[in-house]
Amino acid sequence: MRCWRVRFFPAVKFRRYTIGLGVLALLAGGAALHPMTGAAGRLMSGSERSTLLGGYGTIIADYLWLETNLAWEIRDVTKVRQLIDLTMKSDPQTAYYWLNGARILAYDFPAWRCEAASLAPLAVQANWRMTGANEALLLLERGQRWHHKSAVLHLEMANICLYGLGDRHRAAEYYRLASEQGDAPEYAVRIYTRLHDEEVAGMLLTR
Amino acid sequence: MNSAHPLAIRAESLVKNYQTDWKGRRRRALAGVSFGVARGCVCGLVGPNGSGKSTTLKILAGLLRPDAGQCEIFDHSIGQAISRGLIGYLPESLEMPDYLTGEAFLGQLAQLAGLSAINDKISRALALVGMADAAKRRVGEYSKGMRQRLGLAQAVLGEPAVVLLDEPASGLDPRATEQLGAAIRQLRAQGRTVLLTSHFLPQAEEWCDQLILMEGGRVIFTGSHTEVAVSGGLQHLYLQSTQL
Amino acid sequence: MKFPATRRMWWLIQQALREVVHLRFVWIMGFIALVMIAGVSVLREFNFGTEEGRFLRNYVEATLALWGTVIAVILNVAMVQGGVERGALVLTLVRGVQRHEWLLSRWVAVAVALAWLTLLGYVTLGVLLVRHGHVAPVSELTLAGGRMFLRLMLVASFALTACVVARGFLMATGLALGLTLAAQLSSILEWAGRHGGTNTNWGWQILSWVVPAFHVLDGSTKALDTLLYASGYAALYALLACAIFSRREI
Numbered sequence: 120m121r122c123w124r125v126r127f128f129p130a131v132k133f134r135r136y137t138i139g140l141g142v143l144a145l146l147a148g149g150a151a152l153h154p155m156t157g158a159a160g161r162l163m164s165g166s167e168r169s170t171l172l173g174g175y176g177t178i179i180a181d182y183l184w185l186e187t188n189l190a191w192e193i194r195d196v197t198k199v200r201q202l203i204d205l206t207m208k209s210d211p212q213t214a215y216y217w218l219n220g221a222r223i224l225a226y227d228f229p230a231w232r233c234e235a236a237s238l239a240p241l242a243v244q245a246n247w248r249m250t251g252a253n254e255a256l257l258l259l260e261r262g263q264r265w266h267h268k269s270a271v272l273h274l275e276m277a278n279i280c281l282y283g284l285g286d287r288h289r290a291a292e293y294y295r296l297a298s299e300q301g302d303a304p305e306y307a308v309r310i311y312t313r314l315h316d317e318e319v320a321g322m323l324l325t326r
Numbered sequence: 327m328n329s330a331h332p333l334a335i336r337a338e339s340l341v342k343n344y345q346t347d348w349k350g351r352r353r354r355a356l357a358g359v360s361f362g363v364a365r366g367c368v369c370g371l372v373g374p375n376g377s378g379k380s381t382t383l384k385i386l387a388g389l390l391r392p393d394a395g396q397c398e399i400f401d402h403s404i405g406q407a408i409s410r411g412l413i414g415y416l417p418e419s420l421e422m423p424d425y426l427t428g429e430a431f432l433g434q435l436a437q438l439a440g441l442s443a444i445n446d447k448i449s450r451a452l453a454l455v456g457m458a459d460a461a462k463r464r465v466g467e468y469s470k471g472m473r474q475r476l477g478l479a480q481a482v483l484g485e486p487a488v489v490l491l492d493e494p495a496s497g498l499d500p501r502a503t504e505q506l507g508a509a510i511r512q513l514r515a516q517g518r519t520v521l522l523t524s525h526f527l528p529q530a531e532e533w534c535d536q537l538i539l540m541e542g543g544r545v546i547f548t549g550s551h552t553e554v555a556v557s558g559g560l561q562h563l564y565l566q567s568t569q570l
Numbered sequence: 571m572k573f574p575a576t577r578r579m580w581w582l583i584q585q586a587l588r589e590v591v592h593l594r595f596v597w598i599m600g601f602i603a604l605v606m607i608a609g610v611s612v613l614r615e616f617n618f619g620t621e622e623g624r625f626l627r628n629y630v631e632a633t634l635a636l637w638g639t640v641i642a643v644i645l646n647v648a649m650v651q652g653g654v655e656r657g658a659l660v661l662t663l664v665r666g667v668q669r670h671e672w673l674l675s676r677w678v679a680v681a682v683a684l685a686w687l688t689l690l691g692y693v694t695l696g697v698l699l700v701r702h703g704h705v706a707p708v709s710e711l712t713l714a715g716g717r718m719f720l721r722l723m724l725v726a727s728f729a730l731t732a733c734v735v736a737r738g739f740l741m742a743t744g745l746a747l748g749l750t751l752a753a754q755l756s757s758i759l760e761w762a763g764r765h766g767g768t769n770t771n772w773g774w775q776i777l778s779w780v781v782p783a784f785h786v787l788d789g790s791t792k793a794l795d796t797l798l799y800a801s802g803y804a805a806l807y808a809l810l811a812c813a814i815f816s817r818r819e820i
Binding site for chain 3: 142185
């Protein structure tokens with residue numbers, strides 16, 4: 120005769136059954152709560168990496184950007200390039216990394232090369248600047264996937280086309296695209312209009 | 327057991343198995359333990375390590391559920407609120423918070439138990455175990471003997487009718503053991519029933535009126551002091567049982 | 571005199587909170603605040619332009635999430651398993667306290683400790699942002715603090731369940747951290763469930779239901795939904811822990 124009242128029905132007398140029933144209850148509760156994940160639960164294609172890092176993707180990207188800064192200080196081109204790439208992959212949703220990464224590629228890398236080889240012919244140096252600018256534009260094209268509705272990347276691409284490549288037609292096109300976005304600054308439209316004026320376009324290029 | 331003498335503790339055919347692994351293998355700790363403890367006496371549960379002494383005590387304290395059998399405290403089944411109020415328990419290993427004073431520690435437990443006249447009860451409990459002078463010192467400053475005596479004080483705090491002590495003299499020096507013995511004698515003088523476990527035979531023989539010898543989860547011998555002496559002494563009985 | 575259940579619960583929570591304080595929790599909070607302040611000072615040596623505020627905030631929140639997770643697990647294990655090993659549980663059980671009351675009081679005490687930690691973290695963040703000339707919107711920080719607290723409470727619930735399932739300190743800590751990692755990767759598990767082969771499909775899907783998804787707490791869902799989601803899972807895990815603990819041999 121048992122001297123303890125069994126508080127639960129007999130199936131939970133033993134620990135295994137208790138754990139099993141508990142897990143089933145958890146499963147049922149989880150299934151009931153699952154619809155609350157909503158859109159947050161569905162992954163964008165290609166964004167698995169940032170979700171894999173979960174909420175830590177941003178801080179990892181921040182850390183990688185600090186490392187990029189340190190590599191930039193010592194002008195380690197290979198390391199800077201690798202770290203820029205890793206930073207974008209860790210947190211592609213932050214425009215700051217795309218913009219500054221592109222600027223490093225477009226302006227700093229060519230400048231370092233020209234400084235290191237100051238006796239190189241001007242045509243070669245111009246070629247280096249063009250290569251840098253094109254590389255930056257490719258980077259920003261990749262970034263459009265996450266920022267296609269934002270003007271900032273378009274503006275940066277326009278600036279690189281204008282000052283890096285000297286291609287005012289392409290720059291005008293990017294200014295136009297920028298001006299069509301919701302967060303476009305007013306100068307985007309003005310610059311686009313002015314680029315169609317030959318004289319103003321020339322002044323912008325020679326500045 | 328003579329039914330004319332009222333029993334404070336009655337255990338009948340207690341069985342307890344412990345699960346030893348996830349595959350469900352079990353170790354039998356108690357294999358049908360039956361005994362009775364008369365009111366107002368000091369009873370010793372003695373036996374080698376692993377004989378089921380602590381398991382029996384935990385079942386009586388309501389900490390473990392037996393797989394079969396029943397046990398009662400003053401005719402009330404274990405597990406009922408009324409039987410819980412009749413029991414004081416000192417576990418085998420008890421660590422008290424170092425940052426509390428002895429008095430504060432007892433005060434906490436008294437509040438938890440919902441006792442009335444807390445200060446009086448604390449004073450009496452501390453006086454019983456001879457710790458009145460050290461009450462205001464932190465537990466961290468206590469010696470092993472003092473901690474054990476404080477443990478006994480928490481067991482008698484609610485002035486229970488039955489006091490269960492699990493290896494109360496474990497790790498104590500002779501002086502501290504003597505002080506503990508004096509406290510147990512006082513409990514008997516107050517008419518309380520004490521059931522203690524020990525594997526130190528001379529001490530059990532000295533303190534206890536009634537002795538229960540356990541081995542392999544069974545009761546091998548139960549009897550009064552006189553019956554033990556007639557049977558050749560506890561040492562003889564113990565050695566006989568371990569050869570079986 | 572019978573101790574009413576609510577009063578008994580309140581008393582148990584108070585005792586558990588005293589224990590938390592005596593585990594040097596306040597010192598740990600101070601240490602974490604120092605780590606935040608020191609880290610912010612180092613970060614300010616870099617030039618982030620207009621993004622500095624975002625960098626500072628990311629750093630403080632990551633510090634809080636990391637330390638908070640570790641503290642939630644270790645504090646829970648110390649309070650529950652430590653309480654069982656030290657005999658504190660036994661002394662309460664013989665005085666009529668139910669096992670689930672004791673367990674829940676420990677959980678609530680850990681919740682209060684985590685609330686203090688979260689509050690300290692976000693107040694420190696707000697002060698640092700304002701001090702360094704950045705915007706610190708109170709409502710936004712309050713919501714972020716609420717989400718952080720819910721995240722840490724989920725971790726505490728995992729740790730509570732791990733403590734009652736596993737016997738050793740190391741096992742319990744490992745199990746709790748494993749559940750936390752699974753929660754972090756829950757969306758991946760669900761994706762694997764949707765895109766995997768037939769055999770693994772349901773397995774991963776079920777796992778993603780058993781373990782909550784932390785990415786729900788990152789601000790992409792409505793505040794009320796987030797609260798209900800996190801509270802629901804925390805309650806489920808706490809109930810599971812109570813059910814197991816009530817049948818466990820001490």
